[in-house]
Amino acid sequence: MKFDPLVAQIIVATNFDHFTTSDVRSAYLALKKDSTLEPSTVRRKIYGELLKLVKKGWLKKLIAKNNGLTRFSKTEFFDVETIMLKVKFEVTNSLNRHDDKQGQLLGKLNIYKAELLLNIGESEAYKELYSEFPELVDEIQPQYNKARDNNTRILGKIRAIEGLLKQDQSLESI
Numbered sequence: 001m002k003f004d005p006l007v008a009q010i011i012v013a014t015n016f017d018h019f020t021t022s023d024v025r026s027a028y029l030a031l032k033k034d035s036t037l038e039p040s041t042v043r044r045k046i047y048g049e050l051l052k053l054v055k056k057g058w059l060k061k062l063i064a065k066n067n068g069l070t071r072f073s074k075t076e077f078f079d080v081e082t083i084m085l086k087v088k089f090e091v092t093n094s095l096n097r098h099d100d101k102q103g104q105l106l107g108k109l110n111i112y113k114a115e116l117l118l119n120i121g122e123s124e125a126y127k128e129l130y131s132e133f134p135e136l137v138d139e140i141q142p143q144y145n146k147a148r149d150n151n152t153r154i155l156g157k158i159r160a161i162e163g164l165l166k167q168d169q170s171l172e173s174i
Contacts, residue, residue, distance in 0.1 A: 003083065005107075006031055007049045009114035012080045013121040018073050021047045031113065058083075084114060102165065109161045116154045122147045 010016060010027045025043045050072050053059040058078045062071045126144035130137060 004049050005110045005114060007046055008083050009117055012083055013117045015121055015124055018071055020069060020071055021050060080118065105161050105165055109158060112154050112158045116151060119147050119151045119154065123151065
C-alpha cells in the first residue's frame with residue numbers, strides 16, 4: 001500500500017484522533033509550506049489516503065447524522081510502527097530512484113519530521129500517564145527522558161537539513 005509520508009506523519013501523532021479530512025489538510029498545508037497547493041485538491045487527495053486506511057481497518061469512518069460531517073477515528077488495529085515502516089520504505093525507494101540532492105534532503109526531512117511527531121506524541125502520553133498514575137514515576141521517568149532525548153536528537157537533524165536546504169537556495173539565487 002502506497003501512502004503519502006506527510007499524511008502519515010500527521011495521523012500517527014497519539015493526540016490526533018477523531019479528525020476530519022480538513023483537519024489533516026490544514027496540518028498538511030502547514031507542514032508542506034507550498035503556497036501553490038490548492039486546498040480543495042489537497043483535501044481530495046488526503047480523503048483518498050484516509051480511505052485506504054479505512055479499507056485496511058485501521059481507521060473508522062463516522063458520519064454525523066445532524067450535519068453530515070465525516071470524521072475518522074483510529075481503531076484498535078491502527079499500527080503506528082507499520083505505517084512508519086511503510087512510509088520509510090517508500091521514501092527510501094523514492095530517494096534511491098532520484099539523484100536529486102535536494103529531493104533526497106527533502107525526503108530525509110519528511111522522515112525526521114514524522115519521527116519527531118511520533119516522539120512528541122510518546123512524550124505527551126508519558127506526561128498523561130504520570131498525571132494519572134503518579135506512583136509509577138520510577139517506571140515512567142526513564143521512558144519519558146528517552147523520548148525527550150530522541151526529540152532533541154531528531155530536531156537537531158531537522159535543523160541541519162533545513163540549514164542545508166536554505167544554504168542551497170541562497171547559492172542558487174546568486
